[in-house]
Amino acid sequence: MTAPHQPWDLLVVGGGTAGIVAAKTAARLGARVALVERDRTGGDCLWTGCVPSKALLAAAGRAAEARRAATLGVHVSGVETDFPGVMRHVRSTIAAIEPQDTPEALTAAGVHVIHGDAVFTGPTSVEVAGDRIDFHHALIATGGQPLVPPVPGLAEADPLTSDSVWNLESLPHRLVVMGGGSIGCELGQAFARLGSRVTLVEALPRLLPREDPDAAALVHGTLEHDGVEALAGTRAVAVRGRPGEAGELVVDDDSGERVLPYDALLVAVGRRPGTGGLGLDAAGVDLEPRGFVTVDPQLRTSSARIWAAGDVTPHPQFTHVAGVHGSLAASNAVLGVRRRVDFSAVPRVTFTDPEVAAVGAPTWAHDGGAEPRTVTRQHVDVDRAQAESRTGGFSRLTLGVRGRVLGGTVVGPRAGESLAEVTLAVRKGLTATDLAGTTHPYPTYGDGVWNAAISEVQSRLAAPTTRWLLTRLVALRRAWSSR
Ligand SMILES: Cc1cc2nc3c(=O)[nH]c(=O)nc-3n(C[C@H](O)[C@H](O)[C@H](O)COP(=O)(O)OP(=O)(O)OC[C@H]3O[C@@H](n4cnc5c(N)ncnc54)[C@H](O)[C@@H]3O)c2cc1C
Numbered sequence: 001m002t003a004p005h006q007p008w009d010l011l012v013v014g015g016g017t018a019g020i021v022a023a024k025t026a027a028r029l030g031a032r033v034a035l036v037e038r039d040r041t042g043g044d045c046l047w048t049g050c051v052p053s054k055a056l057l058a059a060a061g062r063a064a065e066a067r068r069a070a071t072l073g074v075h076v077s078g079v080e081t082d083f084p085g086v087m088r089h090v091r092s093t094i095a096a097i098e099p100q101d102t103p104e105a106l107t108a109a110g111v112h113v114i115h116g117d118a119v120f121t122g123p124t125s126v127e128v129a130g131d132r133i134d135f136h137h138a139l140i141a142t143g144g145q146p147l148v149p150p151v152p153g154l155a156e157a158d159p160l161t162s163d164s165v166w167n168l169e170s171l172p173h174r175l176v177v178m179g180g181g182s183i184g185c186e187l188g189q190a191f192a193r194l195g196s197r198v199t200l201v202e203a204l205p206r207l208l209p210r211e212d213p214d215a216a217a218l219v220h221g222t223l224e225h226d227g228v229e230a231l232a233g234t235r236a237v238a239v240r241g242r243p244g245e246a247g248e249l250v251v252d253d254d255s256g257e258r259v260l261p262y263d264a265l266l267v268a269v270g271r272r273p274g275t276g277g278l279g280l281d282a283a284g285v286d287l288e289p290r291g292f293v294t295v296d297p298q299l300r301t302s303s304a305r306i307w308a309a310g311d312v313t314p315h316p317q318f319t320h321v322a323g324v325h326g327s328l329a330a331s332n333a334v335l336g337v338r339r340r341v342d343f344s345a346v347p348r349v350t351f352t353d354p355e356v357a358a359v360g361a362p363t364w365a366h367d368g369g370a371e372p373r374t375v376t377r378q379h380v381d382v383d384r385a386q387a388e389s390r391t392g393g394f395s396r397l398t399l400g401v402r403g404r405v406l407g408g409t410v411v412g413p414r415a416g417e418s419l420a421e422v423t424l425a426v427r428k429g430l431t432a433t434d435l436a437g438t439t440h441p442y443p444t445y446g447d448g449v450w451n452a453a454i455s456e457v458q459s460r461l462a463a464p465t466t467r468w469l470l471t472r473l474v475a476l477r478r479a480w481s482s483r
């Protein structure tokens with residue numbers, strides 16, 4: 001392999017979202033860029049993460065909609081799901097999106113693509129298939145892998161993970177899912193709606209433990225309605241099973257042990273950073289205690305010319321974060337600027353039904369009156385939700401001094417879309433008055449956030465001093481008009 005332009009201005013290791021966005025950004029800035037990928041460019045999001053999971057959820061959602069259409073007077077009988085057909089939809093979605101991330105697309109964007117496993121041999125060089133490649137700057141964007149925790153018998157049973165679940169050819173009759181976070185809830189709901197008997201096991205006392213408890217409760221309720229047995233506060237103790245065969249997961253809650261038989265076991269308890277075999281010692285790159293690459297706020301590692309972005313860092317594991325951080329690290333590396341990561345407004349969405357979308361300061365744990373505090377609009381009071389018979393949701397804002405929007409949680413259909421304006425509000429320091437004064441189209445789920453903001457403005461108008469002043473003003477106008 002001959003690699004032109006060495007040393008590269010930027011050598012990117014890893015062709016997932018962080019690496020691709022970084023490489024394209026640096027090339028656009030005029031840098032000479034190479035990207036090393038050992039597998040397929042596109043990364044977790046395209047092949048095993050966001051894209052297949054959202055395609056699967058879309059199919060499962062259609063089935064659920066057809067089943068509940070009777071509430072709207074539409075009777076759909078005999079709803080059947082055809083798992084190979086669903087998986088064809090998953091693969092065709094990937095195929096439709098893939099062209100953006102191919103080596104050809106990268107080459108067209110001015111990025112030299114190298115296929116192989118990169119290993120750092122020093123602070124300014126890597127080796128790929130025996131060839132030495134020199135760089136002025138490098139970016140580690142090697143992502144992560146599903147974590148398989150040390151539960152006795154688990155590794156031996158070779159469970160499904162978010163990497164391998166996409167190879168299933170038939171729907172498991174009984175699916176046990178370990179982990180009630182984003183992957184567990186999204187895939188657990190999807191498989192249940194497609195016809196599996198799903199049991200979800202979450203070690204902490206509730207599902208989606210990072211989200212507003214009211215949001216988690218709504219998701220829990222819908223999962224149960226979909227037929228999922230959701231066991232929160234339940235630890236996995238042991239697995240009895242062999243690869244590719246039915247087995248049993250032994251779990252334990254405060255009331256004792258219970259055996260959960262499965263045809264397939266899916267582990268979704270988080271992801272570990274992909275740093276193994278990268279030669280980071282030779283490069284002088286430090287890891288933090290959990291094994292993620294340590295970065296400063298400019299995404300520089302402990303090695304002056306090496307940067308890192310995406311799931312390999314301790315930052316939130318989302319595609320949008322990987323992309324934004326990849327771009328930021330690339331411009332810092334090739335331009336020598338000092339842009340810093342900004343965590344004030346990083347949105348997140350769990351694509352269950354209902355969707356749970358949140359940003360900024362938590363929307364819970366605020367006692368009444370003191371700031372910050374919350375205002376909530378239940379979606380039973382949102383006309384669009386009533387029209388669609390989808391009232392199980394809410395829009396909640398966390399407000400600080402003078403009504404400044406510090407955070408928000410929206411639960412309901414397309415909550416991720418409704419969250420966009422809350423994200424902008426948090427980022428730009430807007431207030432409830434700003435949101436209330438912005439005309440929103442009627443009837444939309446956006447009315448939830450809008451009316452929460454309006455209720456805040458109305459409650460300020462109802463404050464005794466304001467109320468007294470307004471009453472005086474009206475009385476003066478009345479006196480003036482009747483002169
Ligand atoms: C089931 C699931 C659903 C998800 N859904 C969402 C979602 O809806 N929204 C969202 O925002 N996020 C979602 N995520 C998270 C999202 O997929 C990740 O945060 C994102 O893809 C991380 O991108 P990355 O570039 O950091 O890493 P990756 O995409 O993992 O890319 C790393 C790349 O580096 C390569 N590599 C590793 N080591 C080497 C080496 N030594 N040499 C060369 N190449 C190497 C790998 O082959 C890989 O291609 C989901 C994740 C999962 C698992």
Ligand SMILES: NC(=O)c1ccc[n+]([C@@H]2O[C@H](COP(=O)([O-])OP(=O)(O)OC[C@H]3O[C@@H](n4cnc5c(N)ncnc54)[C@H](O)[C@@H]3O)[C@@H](O)[C@H]2O)c1
Pocket residue numbers: 149178179180181182183184186201202203204208209234235236268269270271316317318348349350351
């Ligand atoms: N919609 C999205 O944006 C989306 C969707 C899927 C995944 N992701 C990303 O992928 C990452 C990984 O997702 P994930 O769901 O695997 O991780 P997660 O951290 O979201 O959830 C893991 C859950 O497993 C539980 N858990 C841990 N050990 C357990 C055990 N032994 N038994 C039972 N439960 C246990 C944890 O308490 C936690 O609730 C997430 O951090 C997320 O950022 C994002």
